Amino acid sequence: xxxxxxxxxxxxxxxxxxxxFLDRMEISAEIGRWKQKQQLPVLDVRRxxxxxxxxxxxxxEEMGEYTVALFSLIMELSRCSQNRILNSSSAxxxxxxxxxxxxxxxxxxxxxxxxxxxxxAYSEIACGKLFQRxxxxxxxxxxxxxxxxxxxxxxxxxIPVENSTAGSVNAVYDLMxxxxxxxxxxxxxxxxxNLLVRPGAKMEEIREIYSHAQAISQCSSFLQTLPNVRVIxxxxxxxxxxxxxxxxxxxxxxxxxxxxxxxxxLEILKEDVQNSGNNYTxxxxxxxxxxxxxxxxRTSLMMVLPHEPGSLYKVLSRFYxxxxxxxxxxxxxxxxxxxxxxxxxxxxxxxxxxxxxQLMGELSDLSEEFEYLGSYSEVx
Numbered sequence: 001x002x003x004x005x006x007x008x009x010x011x012x013x014x015x016x017x018x019x020x021f022l023d024r025m026e027i028s029a030e031i032g033r034w035k036q037k038q039q040l041p042v043l044d045v046r047r048x049x050x051x052x053x054x055x056x057x058x059x060x061e062e063m064g065e066y067t068v069a070l071f072s073l074i075m076e077l078s079r080c081s082q083n084r085i086l087n088s089s090s091a092x093x094x095x096x097x098x099x100x101x102x103x104x105x106x107x108x109x110x111x112x113x114x115x116x117x118x119x120x121a122y123s124e125i126a127c128g129k130l131f132q133r134x135x136x137x138x139x140x141x142x143x144x145x146x147x148x149x150x151x152x153x154x155x156x157x158x159i160p161v162e163n164s165t166a167g168s169v170n171a172v173y174d175l176m177x178x179x180x181x182x183x184x185x186x187x188x189x190x191x192x193x194n195l196l197v198r199p200g201a202k203m204e205e206i207r208e209i210y211s212h213a214q215a216i217s218q219c220s221s222f223l224q225t226l227p228n229v230r231v232i233x234x235x236x237x238x239x240x241x242x243x244x245x246x247x248x249x250x251x252x253x254x255x256x257x258x259x260x261x262x263x264x265x266l267e268i269l270k271e272d273v274q275n276s277g278n279n280y281t282x283x284x285x286x287x288x289x290x291x292x293x294x295x296x297x298r299t300s301l302m303m304v305l306p307h308e309p310g311s312l313y314k315v316l317s318r319f320y321x322x323x324x325x326x327x328x329x330x331x332x333x334x335x336x337x338x339x340x341x342x343x344x345x346x347x348x349x350x351x352x353x354x355x356x357x358q359l360m361g362e363l364s365d366l367s368e369e370f371e372y373l374g375s376y377s378e379v380x
Contacts, residue, residue, distance in 0.1 A: 032082030117236030126283035183374035201250040210240035211255035304369035351375035
């Protein structure tokens with residue numbers, strides 16, 4: 001036999017698999033209709049576990065894992081079909097439908113906005129991209145920004161979540177689970193770090209450089225050329241610039257923005273010292289109230305999954321089955337639960353898509369905790 005003969009055999013087998021798969025999906029649909037009449041849930045965990053165990057036992061040992069993976073996906077597809085039939089409206093979906101009805105057609109031009117840091121921070125720059133006339137209130141920490149939103153002190157908050165070169169802002173993801181908020185929009189800001197000094201200061205005089213930890217990471221190659229200089233993290237790049245401006249010493253410098261050099265009367269001793277010219281930070285705009293503005297094509301979710309094999313796979317296979325692209329997956333440890341994690345997802349799906357509606361009705365069955373953070377568009 002040659003390759004053509006083998007492929008013809010595979011084609012015949014695939015045709016048989018397809019016919020059997022369609023037969024199975026039809027029976028699954030009938031089960032869904034029966035469950036609807038009996039008011040029973042789609043997911044029967046005990047039944048699925050027992051079924052997968054039996055199938056694995058029937059397979060040769062070396063094929064057991066492949067068999068479980070195959071039938072786990074088939075069962076996911078069956079549940080998708082049954083949920084479509086049941087068309088049950090989850091609490092999350094009802095909240096989304098209400099937000100779509102009540103959110104104004106235009107994003108607000110002016111609002112009270114909480115930002116971390118001081119005047120000149122990149123958060124303020126992001127705020128200017130999101131709002132035309134924001135009234136900005138500055139807070140010392142990310143947690144204070146979340147609290148300001150939660151307590152209603154400000155209408156919106158703007159916080160960084162990830163950088164294209166330094167990765168995620170872990171402190172923000174850790175705070176997400178502790179606070180009640182919704183994401184209403186996001187923005188990408190080009191980040192260019194500069195070495196700022198007091199007027200007249202020389203490079204050979206520099207003994208200390210201040211900046212935010214992420215900015216320090218983003219400028220690591222430049223800092224390695226200064227082995228005798230002490231690098232000191234602080235709350236914010238703008239805080240670093242203000243500290244240098246208030247200092248009497250010519251030996252201190254800051255890694256900060258060009259805007260901060262003008263704002264605080266500093267000189268740019270060396271410009272664009274970041275490792276990569278393609279350096280962007282993504283900020284999210286958060287609100288206490290769920291608002292979904294027209295054009296929302298990105299959705300953020302948080303989930304705590306069962307601490308068992310395949311739990312994350314089941315969620316990812318659901319995205320795959322519905323044809324939903326995932327832009328980001330972030331995991332953060334849960335201190336109160338040893339070796340367990342909270343998962344954060346960004347999904348590329350329109351809030352108006354039937355696939356999105358179906359997904360919202362299904363994810364709570366797959367997780368121990370599930371939170372819909374919002375659907376929104378991104379300003380570039």
